[in-house]
Amino acid sequence: MESQLTHAVTRNPLVGWMPPADRERVLGYARPAAFAEGDVLFHEGEEARAFFLIVSGTVELSIAAGGKRTGVVGVLSDGESAGEVAVLDGGPYPVTARALDRVVALAIPGGTFLRHVEERAELMRGVVAGASVKLRALMRENGELKAMPTAERLCGFLLRLVDQADGMAKIKLPFEKRVLAGTLGVSPESLSRAFGRLRRVGITTGRTDVVVIRDVAELRQLVVAGSLGDVA
Known part of the structure; x- marks a missing residue:
């Protein structure tokens, strides 16, 4: 499990690039979280109090309209994270995250994380860059798929x-x-x-x-x- 955790954290674009001391600090305030198949990590529209770094397992992201799930917008696995954009922009979760199998994750409190990275400009720049990398990859992938x-x-x-x-x-x-x-x-x-x-x-x-x-x-x-x- 320790090797899985290390692998997942170092792969994550928001946390993996951080100096070792800062990564250890994140691990210090992150909370372990486990979900069975079908469990919801968070619902679309809820206040974003944390984001989830996936250590093992697979998570589906979906959007809804009129109270019904209407489409899958992404599937995440080891080293990826869910809910970080909402934490960074202060808005509600834009999607619902649901475990497709047994999922082990780290729940990283949004407020604590933001206070941590706001202490040094280079940390905040790195986090924003990491989020940008993920968004650009999603946009590129969606564009390629449509074509x-x-x-x-x-x-x-x-x-x-x-x-x-x-x-x-x-x-x-x-x-x-x-x-x-x-x-x-x-x-x-x-x-x-x-x-x-x-x-x-x-x-x-x-x-x-x-x-x-x-x-x-x-x-x-x-x-x-x-x-x-x-x-x-």
Whole structure:
């Protein structure tokens, strides 16, 4: 657990860049928090009193309208954080954060964190820069996704889960297909159609969260060449 904690903290763009003494100080006032699958870390619209640095597990971020959850806007994992933008700008949480599996996190009190970084200008600049890096990455990722056909979005995601260069691969999706659809910016129906038509290039799946890729190298070549087409 100690190695997981160290890895997560050093990866986090808000905290990982800090001098060791400041990182230790953050760990001193952060509170350990554990969530079971389905538990809510915070609700959209609530006062942002803390942000959560994920040590292990997966967290879904969703937005709602009229009291109903309407879409997944992001999925976070080890080393990422949820709720930090609301803490920094003093507004309410703009999304709801929900655990997709067992999640271990650090709850970092917003007021204490802000007082800490406001003590030195370089700390505040670093925190703002870290938040900016995350926002820019999200904007770039969303822009790239919107420009890609559904088939390429899906195949690109699957290839990121594979740790081999060629041959057949059997992978387990890290979350439900409903969440995957939201992450890719498509409807569940479009995702289902994409999976169905991708059988022609050797991608098969059933009602479970297991996906089989017939030939990883062949699929990667198709993605790079942009020859998959939009199957949704």
